[in-house]
Amino acid sequence: MRRALVLAAALPLLLAAGCGGDDEQAPGGGSQLTVSAAASLQAALTGCAGDAKLQFAGSDELAAQIRQGAPVDVLAAANTKIPAELAGEGKLEEPVEFASNQLVLAVPADSDIAGLDQLEGDGVTLAIGAPGVPVGDYTRTVLGHLPPAQGEAILANVRSEEPDVKGVVGKLTQGAADAGFVYATDVEAAGDDLRAIELPQALEPVATYGAGVVSTSEHKDHAQAFVDGLADGRCHDALLDAGFGEP
Secondary structure: OOOOOOOOOOOHHHHHHOOOOOOOOOOOOOOOOEEEEEHHHHHHHHOOOOOOEEEEEOHHHHHHHHHOOOOOOEEEEOOOHHHHHHHHOOOEOOOEEEEEEEEEEEEEOOOOOOOHHHHOOOOOOEEEEOOOOHHHHHHHHHHHOOOHHHHHHHHHOEEEEEOOHHHHHHHHHOOOOOEEEEEHHHHHHOHHHEEEEOOOOOOOOEEEEEEEEEOOOOOHHHHHHHHHHHHHOHHHHHHHHOOOEOO
């Protein structure tokens, strides 16, 4: 369950702005907030983040940048593991859960593939997330719950391991793969190009997203207001509209 967030009384203007209002600049006219967010959040956050500078990539890549000292104010990851690890290293303030998503099997809209059993056949090509990327880890969790022979046969048909979920979507829309594992919101964002096949409930992992303020941020109050808005504000509403669920 998402923890309740208590906003500081000294931030009424930020509260009114919610996530990504017009007051994201630092006091004194300083630089904008820099928000590093999982690639699967791009469609939802682009429309609600106001003046914040958004950069999207795989959550593991974004975490590596923070560890290397990149000037980032907020991290929004596609799992809770990465924010928790960064918090344990002193790189991130206490993270919160702000949204959830569902892993699905995605295929081109005109594909004849209807389920997991058809991924084992000769000539079928798959695109999945690379190890360490949340969507890749969720995918391997699903395949690990299948009978070993089936899981191994499906993995044998993997032809591409992508650095983020957008890479998997790209392989599918470009005709470079027959199927791939992505989030339900990515299929929705692709419009008529892709079709989602729901996974059996026993296999389907819920992807829970976590966010936090980067410890080296020079605009921590503004950054915290942005995180609060992800959990309960304008950007949270945008996430729900885009098909994300509550954490």
